[in-house]
Amino acid sequence: MPKINGNQITPGAVVSHDGGLWVAVKTNSVKPGKGGAFNQVELKNLIDGRKLNERFRADETVDTVDLELKDFSFLYAEGDNLVFMDLESYDQIELPKDFVGERAAFLQDGMKVTLQMHEARAISIRLPQQVTLEIVEADPVVRGQTAASSYKPAILENGLRVLVPPFIGVGEKIVVDTNEVAYLRRAEA
Structure with a gap:
C-alpha cells in the first residue's frame, strides 16, 4: 500500500x-x-x-488505499438480494438490498452501475444520476393554481413518492434525480 x-x-x-x-x-x-x-x-x-x-x-x-471502479449491469432482484453482472468478465455477484438502500427502487433491468471494489469486495455503488420514470398516481390539476404554488405528491412506477409541479399528471414520464429522490423535469418524448 x-x-x-x-x-x-x-x-x-x-x-x-x-x-x-x-x-x-x-x-x-x-x-x-x-x-x-x-x-x-x-x-x-x-x-x-x-x-x-x-x-x-x-x-x-x-x-x-486504491479502490477499483468496475462497471456492472443490474440483472434482477432475488429475495433480499440484488444480482449484478460484471460487464468485463460476465461474473455475477449478489449484494443485499440494504447495501443500495432506498435507491434500489431506481434499479431497472440492464441498468449500468459502478461499484467501488476493494480486494474483490464491493464497498459502494454509484447509480446513474438521473432516471426516467412514469407517474402512476397524482392529484388532479386544480384550476387557477399557478405553477409557482406548492408541488403535489405523486407516486412513480417504482413505488417511490416524489413532489411534482401541479401540471404533471398520471401517465407522464419525468426525469428523477437518484441521489435526492426528487423531480427534475418532464421527460422529452
Missing part, C-alpha cells in the same frame, strides 16, 4: 486506519503557535458508516 504523510490527506482520500477502510470527508490543516503542525481529519468508515475525527501529525505516515 502506498504511504502518505498525515498532512497530505485530502477530502476523498481512502486510507487504511485503525484496522478499517476510511474515506476523508473533511480536512483542516492546523499550525498551532506551539508544537508541530497537524491535519484534523473527519473520517467515515466505508463498511459501516461510522464517523471518526482524527489528528494526523505531518511526520506521521498513513497507508492509502
